[in-house]
Amino acid sequence: MTKVAKIELEGQTHEFPIIEGSEGEKAIDISKLRGTTGHITLDNGFANTGSCRSAITFLNGEQGILRYRGYPIEQLSERSRFMEVSYLLGYGELPNTIQLKNYERKVANLATLPHGICKMLDHFPKNAHPMGVASSVTSALSSFYPDLLNPNLSDEDIDRCMAQMLAQTKIIISYFYRRTQGLDPIGSNPELGYAADFLNMMFAGGDYVTDPEISKALDVLLILHADHEQNCSASTVRVVGSSLANVFASVSGGINALWGQLHGGANQAVLEMLNEIKDGGGDHKKYIQKAKDKNDSFRLMGFGHRVYKSFDPRAKIIKGACDTILTRLGVKDPLLDIAKGLEEEALRDEYFKSRNLYPNVDFYSGIIYQALGIPTNMFTAMFVLGRIPGWLAQWKEMRTSDFTKIARPRQIYTGYTQREFIDLSNRN
């Protein structure tokens, strides 16, 4: 028997089906609410609104659980590689050896950029923000693949979109970085593996040598960022794609959504905050007070999460990786001590405890990126590199699901009611 929720409105009772997910999460299906009652729901920031049914990522914020296709993030980050995780997100199952090889080959064969895109990258100012560059160039890719603009893509075309964007994002980010350094671009060498190839494309030259441990650490970071269910950028990808806009436009929208400080842009903001604390003499307590002060707009960047209310499992893994990488590279970064001090202080403080504010994925990731030699304004582009498979899996699921409708929320209008037009000559 279908379970129902009853809503009483103006003396009448209306019934709505209750939907249950595979992990026991429950939702009231209000798709027919307006049609039957004339009411809509109002949900600031969509905090209580399910926008889709999805079989990709499960997240339980109370218990700090994150799983891709059922596999715990702890196991994936320890025992798999980013390319396996990309395949898992896109196709629903872990690949066997042959499937993985074929997938890697497919991505490798698509690892080039059209000449026009390289020219475009050559003309951005060197101090342009990499996120603006990445979103513009991703959108511009649509001009070079008219066959992928068709709203009714075949399964084969969808596969190609996913492999191609995975391959090309790596080139876009590293190409632009080398340009900012006055260096010629370096072609992809997929034999190295995704993360090592990316690092090589960024830093090869001089005395640079690939370090497998460092590549592995970056691979783990990419896995941790690969998907996070219906966050701001994934939802943007789905919203843009729901109008049947092409995959490049959809992902470009996701990149722009990620850029903001409250989302992926937090990793850059964390490092800037830690540097500010260091330059100001290292007094992190002052910043805890600022974050608590309701008259101050300052927030402790890298702290808090819309969904995680105990801890962010990604942050736990990254904190461990941070120590390992800094030790491996022989880097003694005072920012790490400041970050640890801030975390300890905040976790003791009633303001943060009562609001369930814990370090999130962005709190320690910037310290690792900095140790790898990645400039601060590129941190969020590194998040893009990791998140591409997640966005593409969300886009594919949205495109292939019968449940998808064009995203079109309603509103409660609070402006003027109808009034009479006043001619220009009669206005004060």
Ligand code: CMC
């Ligand atoms: N520093 C100080 N106070 C905070 C913080 C913070 N970082 N985050 C939330 N609060 C307070 C907030 O002021 C509010 O207090 P009160 O109840 O007294 O008004 C309460 O906690 C709830 O905050 P909210 O803004 O209603 O929560 P939200 O779910 O809308 O926002 C958030 C979530 C991540 C935007 C927010 O915690 C934040 O701004 N954090 C800093 C930015 C950041 O690190 N973002 C990265 C998120 S993880 C990466 C990703 O996946 O995007």
